[in-house]
Amino acid sequence: MTNRTEERAMRESTTKRLGKLRALIAEKELDALLISQQENLRYLSGFTGSGWLLISERKALLVLDFLYVEQAKGESPGFEIVQIKQDLHDWLPGLVSDSGWHKLGFESNFVSYEAYRKLSETVKAKQMNVELAATTGIVEQLRSIKEPQELVFINEAAGLGDAAFERAKATIRPGMTEKEAAWQIEKILRHKGSETMPFDIIVASGPNSALPHARPTDRKICSGEPVIIDMGARVGGYCSDLSRTLFFGQADKTFQKIYDIVLRAQTAALEGIKSGMAASQADHLARSVIEDAGYGNAFGHGLGHGVGLAVHEFPRLGLTSTDCLAEGMVFTIEPGIYLAEQGGVRIEDMAVLEIDKIRVLSRASKAA
Amino acid sequence: MTNRTEERAMRESTTKRLGKLRALIAEKELDALLISQQENLRYLSGFTGSGWLLISERKALLVLDFLYVEQAKGESPGFEIVQIKQDLHDWLPGLVSDSGWHKLGFESNFVSYEAYRKLSETVKAKQMNVELAATTGIVEQLRSIKEPQELVFINEAAGLGDAAFERAKATIRPGMTEKEAAWQIEKILRHKGSETMPFDIIVASGPNSALPHARPTDRKICSGEPVIIDMGARVGGYCSDLSRTLFFGQADKTFQKIYDIVLRAQTAALEGIKSGMAASQADHLARSVIEDAGYGNAFGHGLGHGVGLAVHEFPRLGLTSTDCLAEGMVFTIEPGIYLAEQGGVRIEDMAVLEIDKIRVLSRASKAA
Numbered sequence: 001m002t003n004r005t006e007e008r009a010m011r012e013s014t015t016k017r018l019g020k021l022r023a024l025i026a027e028k029e030l031d032a033l034l035i036s037q038q039e040n041l042r043y044l045s046g047f048t049g050s051g052w053l054l055i056s057e058r059k060a061l062l063v064l065d066f067l068y069v070e071q072a073k074g075e076s077p078g079f080e081i082v083q084i085k086q087d088l089h090d091w092l093p094g095l096v097s098d099s100g101w102h103k104l105g106f107e108s109n110f111v112s113y114e115a116y117r118k119l120s121e122t123v124k125a126k127q128m129n130v131e132l133a134a135t136t137g138i139v140e141q142l143r144s145i146k147e148p149q150e151l152v153f154i155n156e157a158a159g160l161g162d163a164a165f166e167r168a169k170a171t172i173r174p175g176m177t178e179k180e181a182a183w184q185i186e187k188i189l190r191h192k193g194s195e196t197m198p199f200d201i202i203v204a205s206g207p208n209s210a211l212p213h214a215r216p217t218d219r220k221i222c223s224g225e226p227v228i229i230d231m232g233a234r235v236g237g238y239c240s241d242l243s244r245t246l247f248f249g250q251a252d253k254t255f256q257k258i259y260d261i262v263l264r265a266q267t268a269a270l271e272g273i274k275s276g277m278a279a280s281q282a283d284h285l286a287r288s289v290i291e292d293a294g295y296g297n298a299f300g301h302g303l304g305h306g307v308g309l310a311v312h313e314f315p316r317l318g319l320t321s322t323d324c325l326a327e328g329m330v331f332t333i334e335p336g337i338y339l340a341e342q343g344g345v346r347i348e349d350m351a352v353l354e355i356d357k358i359r360v361l362s363r364a365s366k367a368a
Numbered sequence: 369m370t371n372r373t374e375e376r377a378m379r380e381s382t383t384k385r386l387g388k389l390r391a392l393i394a395e396k397e398l399d400a401l402l403i404s405q406q407e408n409l410r411y412l413s414g415f416t417g418s419g420w421l422l423i424s425e426r427k428a429l430l431v432l433d434f435l436y437v438e439q440a441k442g443e444s445p446g447f448e449i450v451q452i453k454q455d456l457h458d459w460l461p462g463l464v465s466d467s468g469w470h471k472l473g474f475e476s477n478f479v480s481y482e483a484y485r486k487l488s489e490t491v492k493a494k495q496m497n498v499e500l501a502a503t504t505g506i507v508e509q510l511r512s513i514k515e516p517q518e519l520v521f522i523n524e525a526a527g528l529g530d531a532a533f534e535r536a537k538a539t540i541r542p543g544m545t546e547k548e549a550a551w552q553i554e555k556i557l558r559h560k561g562s563e564t565m566p567f568d569i570i571v572a573s574g575p576n577s578a579l580p581h582a583r584p585t586d587r588k589i590c591s592g593e594p595v596i597i598d599m600g601a602r603v604g605g606y607c608s609d610l611s612r613t614l615f616f617g618q619a620d621k622t623f624q625k626i627y628d629i630v631l632r633a634q635t636a637a638l639e640g641i642k643s644g645m646a647a648s649q650a651d652h653l654a655r656s657v658i659e660d661a662g663y664g665n666a667f668g669h670g671l672g673h674g675v676g677l678a679v680h681e682f683p684r685l686g687l688t689s690t691d692c693l694a695e696g697m698v699f700t701i702e703p704g705i706y707l708a709e710q711g712g713v714r715i716e717d718m719a720v721l722e723i724d725k726i727r728v729l730s731r732a733s734k735a736a
Contacts, residue, residue, distance in 0.1 A: 049581055067581050085688075112479065113502060116484075183558060186558075190554075213436060214439065300433075320453075
């Protein structure tokens with residue numbers, strides 16, 4: 001695509017997205033919605049910096065500090081830019097009363113208690129007839145259903161992850177430290193065209209692999225022990241997320257067994273997940289395999305999470321999730337078993353939910 | 369240092385820091401303080417993951433998800449670890465009533481309105497005799513005064529930044545894209561031993577340099593135009609931050625003039641800042657030079673910010689800042705002039721405030 005057609009496509013998709021958002025704003029009987037979560041901002045406006053977005057039936061304001069004004073003019077041509085200098089409670093009341101809005105929604109998971117407190121005190125002090133309405137998940141719900149162009153980016157990011165993994169697998173050797181291996185992988189990803197890393201790459205060997213969120217250390221990788229590699233690429237702002245567990249040389253027998261259990265658990269989820277299913281039910285598909293094998297307590301995290309502009313987004317696949325899986329969602333399926341001080345195994349694919357079945361996007365080999 | 373002495377030093381400094389924090393908690397008549405801001409958590413406990421810290425006169429609890437339990441055992445040996453599964457409002461009330469606390473402080477800039485709302489509703493529903501007290505800046509104030517070991521790390525990070533800049537200056541050439549140049553710099557920083565980047569490196573050329581928070585693009589660097597490079601390294605968790613503006617070949621005359629103004633503004637601040645000075649006054653030292661030269665409106669950001677475990681931390685040096693500069697603080701001095709659609713100049717050093725004068729930590733050449 002040329003830059004110009006890309007820009008037009010972008011503008012068309014933000015117009016469509018704003019239309020959907022406005023329908024939700026009306027449904028919730030709000031006069032306007034204040035958006036501050038960074039990926040929500042980017043999704044709706046194309047703007048990649050920090051700021052605030054105010055959307056009403058007629059208006060689409062991007063409220064920004066000096067630092068971002070020029071950038072926003074380029075990134076968000078359809079939006080009215082309002083330059084501000086101070087905090088939320090300094091500028092918002094004026095904008096709201098000028099617009100005649102009486103019920104203003106805000107993203108209550110992303111506005112701090114302190115910012116809310118000051119804003120609500122100002123509204124009271126000025127005797128404004130404005131209700132501040134806490135909302136959650138409105139834009140996140142929209143973001144969870146991916147458009148074709150978003151799937152193109154995500155698929156490309158997944159492909160970069162796969163290719164980097166295969167290259168890394170061929171170059172990482174026992175004796176290399178976790179940090180060296182992680183840096184190898186990052187260089188491969190960047191050379192293949194990934195934008196900045198969506199998260200710090202994990203290379204966790206031996207006992208370190210028992211830490212689901214391990215950071216690479218100076219520990220040298222030994223042969224036979226599990227090595228968890230968890231990494232992602234970013235293309236057009238969209239993330240991928242991939243985990244594999246490798247053994248160099250002859251795998252330790254305990255972990256060979258555990259690997260098979262985790263793989264069976266993942267397969268059960270990949271084959272069993274359908275659109276319309278509760279996310280907790282999806283989790284259960286994999287968890288029951290691990291529980292039946294006697295390792296239920298060693299799978300202490302959820303089965304997966306949505307992936308898009310953020311590497312962790314709606315929906316959440318886990319025991320206590322109340323989300324529901326729908327066609328067009330992209331998420332990870334990543335069961336794991338972790339034995340404290342010994343090691344762990346995690347296998348993670350990214351998948352898109354199509355009409356009634358999963359299409360796996362990750363293609364990296366699972367032969368441990 | 370060996371790992372063991374490093375660990376002991378770490379343990380000693382967290383003990384000292386907890387002592388100082390407990391004095392502040394007592395001063396504010398709190399029974400306990402709940403800490404969730406990530407660098408605050410790391411500063412007090414050594415723990416580098418996500419979770420909650422609860423500090424009272426006698427207790428030091430690290431409250432974590434399964435994901436982080438093993439990691440915390442290694443990183444925070446002196447802390448009692450409490451494993452939780454659910455949200456703040458699910459686990460906190462039980463812990464608080466078991467401890468007999470009646471006034472619980474929380475970091476109101478880092479707890480979302482939603483989390484606060486649910487917590488306060490639960491407290492009310494359970495008819496608990498507990499006051500939730502909003503606090504701001506308690507740990508940030510402690511963090512702002514650097515200990516000798518922290519200065520060692522910061523100085524090392526600054527040195528990596530300087531060395532990488534000099535290497536980069538020798539390799540970046542007109543015709544190279546901003547993205548290629550940024551990736552060059554990142555590779556140099558990482559090869560020299562920097563941990564993961566504290567922020568995405570900025571390489572902004574020509575008109576892009578008018579965007580203070582530009583991201584590297586595919587634009588090719590041309591000769592004569594300003595190129596702003598803004599980058600940092602990380603050592604032992606501590607950040608550095610350095611900006612220089614380069615011209616390849618003969619500098620454009622306008623920007624040569626602007627460069628001189630910015631450099632004069634920076635020098636005025638570096639020479640004039642004293643401990644005990646208001647941070648707004650420090651800002652004024654540089655700003656008045658730029659205003660006198662007729663570019664006041666083109667310097668739209670503050671003079672600088674504290675640097676430590678976070679790349680932006682307390683204090684804030686700016687027109688509207690109410691902070692006060694004290695001995696032991698480390699901050700940036702980074703005046704800039706930005707002309708929309710033409711370009712910009714920023715020169716940024718990191719400095720530590722010693723008894724009544726500034727010691728500059730950045731050594732990268734300023735010959736544009």
